[in-house]
Amino acid sequence: MMVRVWDAPTRLFHWALALCFIGLLVTSQVGGGAMVWHFRFGYGVLTLLLFRVFWGLLGGHWSRFSTFVVGPIAIWRYLHGQGKAHDGVGHNPLGALSVLAMLVFLGLQVGTGLMSDDEIATAGPLTQFVSSSWVNNATYYHKDIGKFILLGLVVLHLTAIGLYFFRKRENLVKAMITGDKSLDFAAPSARDALPERRRAGLIFLLCLALVSGAVIGIGG
Numbered sequence: 001m002m003v004r005v006w007d008a009p010t011r012l013f014h015w016a017l018a019l020c021f022i023g024l025l026v027t028s029q030v031g032g033g034a035m036v037w038h039f040r041f042g043y044g045v046l047t048l049l050l051f052r053v054f055w056g057l058l059g060g061h062w063s064r065f066s067t068f069v070v071g072p073i074a075i076w077r078y079l080h081g082q083g084k085a086h087d088g089v090g091h092n093p094l095g096a097l098s099v100l101a102m103l104v105f106l107g108l109q110v111g112t113g114l115m116s117d118d119e120i121a122t123a124g125p126l127t128q129f130v131s132s133s134w135v136n137n138a139t140y141y142h143k144d145i146g147k148f149i150l151l152g153l154v155v156l157h158l159t160a161i162g163l164y165f166f167r168k169r170e171n172l173v174k175a176m177i178t179g180d181k182s183l184d185f186a187a188p189s190a191r192d193a194l195p196e197r198r199r200a201g202l203i204f205l206l207c208l209a210l211v212s213g214a215v216i217g218i219g220g
Contacts, residue, residue: 005090006179007060007192009200013052014176017106020044021154028147035122039113043211046110049103050207055200060190062090069096089187095160102153109146112138125218 006014020041027038056065068091078093091099115130115138117123127135164170175181179192 001183001186002180003089003183003187004060004179004189004192005062005181006176007063007190007200008179008197009055009204010059010063011176011179013048013055017045017048020048021106021150032121039124042110042113043215045106047204047207047211049107049110050210051200051204052103054203054207058199058203060192060196061188062190068093069100086187089181089183098153098157098160102150102157105146105149105153109142109150112142112146115139116142125215129218 023041024038024045027034027041055063058064061067070093074087075093075097078087087093114124114126115135117127117135117139124138130138161172164172179190
């Protein structure tokens with residue numbers, strides 16, 4: 001049976017985040033005038049992360065944290081082939097860890113970026129509010145630690161997608177484009193009608209307003 005797993009807001013979040021990540025990576029290597037766009041992509045990531053937190057509470061069935069964030073016992077059972085049938089519909093227990101790690105480390109990367117200073121021409125808008133030691137530590141983490149952690153998580157994510165495709169013949173990319181998965185057992189479909197999409201749009205606009213207001217307020 002065909003089941004709607006990923007609602008449109010979740011799919012748009014995923015691809016928008018991927019584009020922003022690529023933009024951040026490219027602009028960080030170019031430097032110079034591109035740093036203006038680096039900050040813009042960073043604000044975009046912050047807006048998307050804030051949206052995902054709200055949508056993880058209010059979104060479609062399989063996008064909610066309550067459906068995929070599990071404890072160590074459930075992870076242990078999944079690793080030993082004793083998981084539930086529904087474990088693989090959305091994010092499986094291991095995939096959930098990857099998602100949470102990505103959200104946390106992206107948040108850390110954005111946060112440290114706002115407090116970083118390249119001591120040349122670019123400084124984050126929060127540098128004026130924290131001590132020099134905070135700025136130095138944030139800059140070090142942002143440039144020499146956080147970036148490589150995120151790159152490692154992306155490689156892990158792409159590797160998992162490849163393994164699912166070649167070993168299990170499951171196209172995760174297609175599911176994140178269409179939103180649907182073909183299952184051989186009954187599973188609830190995520191609501192993905194106009195009312196849900198309108199609600200997601202309002203939540204995103206709220207997140208955008210919060211981030212924009214904060215940026216304008218601190219003169220970023």
